[in-house]
Structure formats: C-alpha cells, structure tokens
Amino acid sequence: MTVAAVSDVVDGYLAHLAVERGVSAHTAAAYRRDLRRYAAYLADCGADELGEVTAGQVARYVEVLATGADGGSALAAPSVGRALAAVRGLHRFALVEGLTPDDPAATVTPPRTVRRLPKAISVGQVEALLEAASVGEGPAPLRDRALLELLYSTGARISEAVSLAVDDVDLDAENPVVQVTGKGRRTRIVPVGSHAVRALGAYLVQARPGLAAKGRGGPALFLGLRGAPLSRQSAWAILQQAAERAGLAEGVSPHTLRHSFATHLLEGGADVRVVQELLGHASVTTTQLYTHVTVQTLREVYASSHPRARG
Known part of the structure; x- marks a missing residue:
C-alpha cells in the first residue's frame, strides 16, 4: 500500500468532491476549512500518514472541536457534526481508493443535537x-x-x-x-x-x-x-x-419564506413526499421536520378549542 500523506489525501478528496460529486463552491470551501483544521490536529498528534490515524484520535478530535482545545473556535454541536462529516468522508474516500487499510472514523458519532423546528410565519x-x-x-x-x-x-x-x-x-x-x-x-x-x-x-x-x-x-x-x-x-x-x-x-431570515412555503402546503393537506420534491430535499427525513410544525399547530388549536382539552 502506498504512503498516504494526510495533505495529499485531503487534496485528492477535495478534487473528488469538486469533480465527481459536483459540490458547490460554498460546500467545497467549508470542507476545505474543516479538513485543514483536522490535518493540523493530526500533525500535532504526530500522524503524518492517514493510515496511522486511530479511532481514538478521531473521537478525541470531536472533543477538540467542541472545546477549542486546539486553539481554534469551540463549535456548537451542529457545526461539530458538519466537521465530523468532512472527516468521515475523507477516511471513507481513502479506504475506497486503497490508500488506507481501514476507516478509523466509521464508528465515531457526532454529539447529539436538538433539532430545531423550522420557523415559519403565518399566511x-x-x-x-x-x-x-x-x-x-x-x-x-x-x-x-x-x-x-x-x-x-x-x-x-x-x-x-x-x-x-x-x-x-x-x-x-x-x-x-x-x-x-x-x-x-x-x-x-x-x-x-x-x-x-x-x-x-x-x-x-x-x-x-x-x-x-x-x-x-x-x-x-x-x-x-x-x-x-x-x-x-x-x-x-x-x-x-x-x-x-x-x-x-x-x-x-432568508429561509423564512421557504419554511413558510412547506408548512403552509402541509397544513393545506399536501403529501410530504410532494413537498420533498418541491423543496429538492434528497431525503424525506429532512422534509418530515415540517410535519412536526403542523402537528404542533394542531395541538395548539385543539388545546384552545376543545371543551374538554383543559383541566
């Protein structure tokens, strides 16, 4: 197996994202920032080659991101998850390309986050x-x-x-x-x-x-x-x-009208998979966040309107 220097694999992965995956310039820039920070962390750990990285080092990196122990910004849970996604993508790419013998990031999970409901405004x-x-x-x-x-x-x-x-x-x-x-x-x-x-x-x-x-x-x-x-x-x-x-x-915010569009469609009886197609979501799971908004609205209406909903 060839020597897989961390910087070389990062460059190869970023090129893969741009050419093969067609990610946007904004997404590519975010991945580049995240992976530069990861590469610097590995260098501090003495890991010059990606094949030397252990699962424990990847797990500790999650803690570093959350605390800013490397001198960088301490990130909120959603941002830690995004940065870890870049790291996991890098290691998965290296394994598939035969550059490393295993994937030490495969079992490392991001910190749990409370998913915020999309904010919509009324009609x-x-x-x-x-x-x-x-x-x-x-x-x-x-x-x-x-x-x-x-x-x-x-x-x-x-x-x-x-x-x-x-x-x-x-x-x-x-x-x-x-x-x-x-x-x-x-x-x-x-x-x-x-x-x-x-x-x-x-x-x-x-x-x-x-x-x-x-x-x-x-x-x-x-x-x-x-x-x-x-x-x-x-x-x-x-x-x-x-x-x-x-x-x-x-x-x-810039997303307010998008959130309102989805919420008002679902409140009007639209099927969640139709709304998924209209929004361009790759997974219906993302769209289903909006169903929680409509259920919350139903609960509020029920609580204020039903004669036996209150004590």
Whole structure:
C-alpha cells in the first residue's frame, strides 16, 4: 500500500468532491476549512500518514472541536457534526481508493443535537411582507415583489432564486413553472402560483429591460439597479427591508419564506413526499421536520378549542 500523506489525501478528496460529486463552491470551501483544521490536529498528534490515524484520535478530535482545545473556535454541536462529516468522508474516500487499510472514523458519532423546528410565519404575515416589497417607485419595487413572490410560491432558496436565468422561467398560462438548480447541481421543476406569475410578468415587462440596458446582467433573471446579476447578499437585504416595513424584522431570515412555503402546503393537506420534491430535499427525513410544525399547530388549536382539552 502506498504512503498516504494526510495533505495529499485531503487534496485528492477535495478534487473528488469538486469533480465527481459536483459540490458547490460554498460546500467545497467549508470542507476545505474543516479538513485543514483536522490535518493540523493530526500533525500535532504526530500522524503524518492517514493510515496511522486511530479511532481514538478521531473521537478525541470531536472533543477538540467542541472545546477549542486546539486553539481554534469551540463549535456548537451542529457545526461539530458538519466537521465530523468532512472527516468521515475523507477516511471513507481513502479506504475506497486503497490508500488506507481501514476507516478509523466509521464508528465515531457526532454529539447529539436538538433539532430545531423550522420557523415559519403565518399566511397573513407573508401577505404583509409581499405587500411591503412593493413600496416605492421605479423598477426596484417590481423586482423585489417578483423575487419574494417567487420565493414563497416555489420554496426556492435565495441562492437558487438569484441563480435563475430568464429562460429558467416559463410563465405559460396553462402550466407556469420554473426550473431550479439546487444543491449538488440537481434540477427540479416547480409550479409557479398565479400571484407570482403576475409579479414576474410585471417585472419582466416593465422593469428588467431597463435594468438590463444599464449593465451586463446577461441571462440572469434578477438584476441589480446597475444591471449586474442580483447577489445573494442584495436579495437578503431586500427581504430584510420588506420585513422591517411589514413589522416582521424579528426572526425573519432568508429561509423564512421557504419554511413558510412547506408548512403552509402541509397544513393545506399536501403529501410530504410532494413537498420533498418541491423543496429538492434528497431525503424525506429532512422534509418530515415540517410535519412536526403542523402537528404542533394542531395541538395548539385543539388545546384552545376543545371543551374538554383543559383541566
């Protein structure tokens, strides 16, 4: 078996993620940070080759991440789990490639975390948020309303929405849809509701041509005021400004409309597997978090409405 220097295997694994797995640049950067810290930890342990690493060393690394004993930041349980996932992926890759005789990380588990329920806002609050996006004159209100209507209508992530091209949107009266490219470059087709269709139509006809004439936005659907493609940070600012105008600044995040989209669909009777497809979740387990939200709502309604629910 060839010598598998830790740094060489890390480089090979990162190349594998980019080329074979097609992970996003953001995900690749996160893995690179996590594995650099792991490599530094192994160096301190005297392990120059990945085949020398023991399960005990991997387990102790989990404690190091949680306490910051290596001089780095002490991480919360979800972040420790993410970092351990990178480490486990590295060792699994090395084993499959024949670079190490075993996988010392296979039996190491992340710290248990309390899974937080997704935060959603009510239908009335969503409507107030969308109305607030229309305040003002010029192309920006038309664009902002179209962006937020699209986010709520499709459940798309903000990063997915700002990555859309004009050709990804088909506003055909019979079957309006949008083709969204999500994590791992997986694409999905999502229906677009009538309110979003009207907002997008108004933006495309009345606002986008003028914005496009100012710069080199190319095929991007959403453009900034100078004609460049709208950035994720700018889209986040648009949401925040609309939330402040609607009096919803507290707790409204880029994922709020996505969470609300899923929750309102399930409360309306949609099947969880349909919602999974619309959200682009690889596993239905992720989507089932939203079913806990709806069950919680049912309990609250029951407790406040049933004559014998209270003592």
